Amino acid sequence: MDGAPVQIGRKTTFMDTIRRCNIDHHISKPYTPKENPSEGGIRELKRRYYRLIIKHGIPERLWDFVLDYVVDTMNDTVNYSKYSDGQVPLEIITGITPDITEYLDFTIYGWVFFRSDGGLGVNHIGKWLGVSHRVGPMMTYWVLPKSGIPISLDTVQMVTNAEQQTDSVKQQMQRWTADVSKIVDAKSTHINWGKEEIPHQMMFDFDDEDDEFMRNFSMLINPETPEDGDFEGTEEAADDLDAQDYTNMEIGLRRGAEGKLQRAKVKRRIVDENGRPIGVASSNQLLDTRQYEVEYADGGAETFAADILAENLLAQVDKHGHKHRLMEEISDHHKNAKAITKSAGSMLLPSGRTRKRQTTAGWELHVIWKDGSSNWVTLRDMKESFPLEVTDYAKLNGIDDEPAFA
Secondary structure: OOHHHHOOOOOOOOHHHHHHHOOOOOOOOOOOHHHHHHHHHHHHHHHHHHHHHHHHHHOOHHHHHHHHHHHHHHOOOOOOOOOOOOOOOHHHHOOOOOHHHHHHOOOOEEEEEEOHHHOOOEEEEEEEEHHHHHHOOOOEEEEEEEOOOHHHHHHOOEHHHHHHOHHHHHHHHHHHHHHHHHHHOOHOOOOOOOOHHHOOOHOOOOHHOOOOHHHHHHHHOOOOOOOOOOOOOOOOOOOOOOOOOOOOOEEEEEEEEOOOOOOEEEEOOEEEOOOOOOOOOOOOOOOOEEEEEEEEOOOOOEEEEEHHHHHHHHHHHOOOOHEEEEEEEEEEEEEOOOOOOOOOOOEEOOOOOEEOOOOOEEEEEEEOOOOOOOEEEEEHHHHHHHHHHEEEEHHHOOOOOHHHOO
């Protein structure tokens, strides 16, 4: 345990359970490096949670089902953490390869048909909320019916895209949405504490959160897309204006005894006890004595000199100018109000001819990296770094006719 008051407090449910069950426990040292892998896992958990909430428009009251789904899928799928060695997390703990059959046909908050009365009743429509592990046999799921009260069933079937286009199913979905929104909509009642009512140990500290989480959090709380640079760091500029600043740069670094290439991000310059940056910036890399803190995807941090960072950057480009590929795949995309629509994708020139508007504004792609981490990257940056992968993704997902991809 990490010693959080909400967990180890004298009268907490957690400690009561430990004493009642005679469980041996140990409180870890504050800020121990062993916490870094778990911190990285928690960060990725929050990122995936907010992406699903935003993408599928899931009501806030269903947050616990969404978190369960994210944790289940993270436990049952391979990640690229150095600790997993290519194995599924659940398999590492139990030694048993997990069965993912229960997840193949469904997605969180997707439309499903189900039958009540042990499968003898008529078809009803609802939303899928995840696998029900503790009720019924295998292939039992949580479903949200029009009553707004989740139920556990094993007679569940996905509503196909073709079925969703029929008039009868459209009417069922509209009626379900109208009935359920009155019940599960968080704005229908007061479910949020006032700031003065929240215990100190449960207060949310924005300063401790990373940039990607704050972007997703703000998109959920405030649907308006934040302006570029809202969450950028405020590190001081380099001494030499011609010297390259490595802050916020993403780089591949060899790590561990095996020397596996892992993705890392340069967070900030190292400062002394007086708050002054250590080292002097220089456009000559041999004379550049700055030091930077570099954070890996699993939360681990190390200090590197500027010349080491420059050496690794050069090492990742071969004699033909090709970079080592650190990206695993492009998994998703989204656009905001700044994106140009298809109808406005062309402009009329004074000569009477038309020309396509060339802009990538408003588009972002969700990228999964080799180390298992993920984040949203602007389409402009992706086109510069991975043009072929972007083209393939656009064609496979039917968005290659959008002005930004033309």
